[in-house]
Amino acid sequence: MSEPDFGVAVGSRLKTRLLGRPLHFFETIDSTNTYAMQLAAEGAAEGTLVVADAQTGGRGRLGRSWVSPAGVNLYCSLILRPPIAASLAPQINLVAAVAVADTIAGLDGPPPAIKWPNDVLLSGKKVCGILAEMQTRGEHLQALILGIGVNLNARLEAFPQELRDKASSLFVVTGTPVERAAFAASLLTHLEQAYLLWLEEGFPALRAAWERYAADLIGRQIAVAAQGEAISGTVLGLDTDGALLVREQTSETPRRVVAGEVSVVGGYQQGGTHDPRD
Ligand code: BTN
Numbered sequence: 342m343s344e345p346d347f348g349v350a351v352g353s354r355l356k357t358r359l360l361g362r363p364l365h366f367f368e369t370i371d372s373t374n375t376y377a378m379q380l381a382a383e384g385a386a387e388g389t390l391v392v393a394d395a396q397t398g399g400r401g402r403l404g405r406s407w408v409s410p411a412g413v414n415l416y417c418s419l420i421l422r423p424p425i426a427a428s429l430a431p432q433i434n435l436v437a438a439v440a441v442a443d444t445i446a447g448l449d450g451p452p453p454a455i456k457w458p459n460d461v462l463l464s465g466k467k468v469c470g471i472l473a474e475m476q477t478r479g480e481h482l483q484a485l486i487l488g489i490g491v492n493l494n495a496r497l498e499a500f501p502q503e504l505r506d507k508a509s510s511l512f513v514v515t516g517t518p519v520e521r522a523a524f525a526a527s528l529l530t531h532l533e534q535a536y537l538l539w540l541e542e543g544f545p546a547l548r549a550a551w552e553r554y555a556a557d558l559i560g561r562q563i564a565v566a567a568q569g570e571a572i573s574g575t576v577l578g579l580d581t582d583g584a585l586l587v588r589e590q591t592s593e594t595p596r597r598v599v600a601g602e603v604s605v606v607g608g609y610q611q612g613g614t615h616d617p618r619d
Contacts (some may be wrong), residue, residue, distance in 0.1 A: 365384075454609075
């Protein structure tokens with residue numbers, strides 16, 4: 342697919358009021374998140390968007406790298422300045438995951454799923470990663486840098502061998518190429534709606550949508566590596582603030598998990614669900 346000027350194409354398709362204004366485009370950058378962090382520290386306005394065609398040092402969660410080949414995927418970072426306590430900022434991960442899933446759900450293909458907190462999967466494989474980073478002064482949240490990488494048209498060979506059973510792209514799953522600028526504009530529209538709803542009404546307004554996309558996780562046995570601790574149990578759903586509720590064998594009271602890496606016992610299979618709350 343030929344998209345001669347990706348940055349211009351994204352700009353001309355934007356239908357948002359806030360997000361993507363202004364837009365900074367790079368053919369190649371180390372990391373859109375790193376650049377957006379610099380812009381935010383220099384006072385860049387809320388809504389500022391950094392988009393790149395390729396990243397040489399794409400960053401993932403937990404210090405991992407993010408595979409970022411040129412010309413095929415979406416790599417972008419937004420500067421947000423929500424007037425909220427820093428303690429609530431991690432909820433942006435869940436808000437963004439819902440927006441990405443809504444965007445993918447609008448295309449032909451299997452339904453997307455969310456794996457807590459913010460991986461978006463298609464046919465059981467990760468197609469989107471979200472990296473939210475904060476700038477704070479004391480307790481005060483100065484800026485939230487929301488980095489989103491979506492594997493749109495990458496072929497499986499673009500991923501290192503060890504990721505090929507876990508990662509995929511929309512093209513690999515559906516066989517249909519995705520027009521990147523149209524996808525980016527649609528994502529920003531969904532994200533703006535979700536972000537403004539979150540600011541107005543808080544996370545409870547988005548919780549049902551998140552749980553619908555995570556339906557395959559609910560009722561599953563999981564293990565969570567959380568801040569030096571191993572937690573295992575059955576997923577019950579989300580608390581009103583976005584914490585994952587897990588029933589451990591040893592306790593009747595659900596355990597709240599606020600951070601960590603979830604692995605699903607037996608692997609993440611989209612399709613079969615059984616909800617322990619039924
Ligand atoms: C994850 O590990 O799942 C998060 C991956 C986040 C990748 C995106 S790509 C755009 C932005 N720039 C980065 O360096 N990382 C994020």
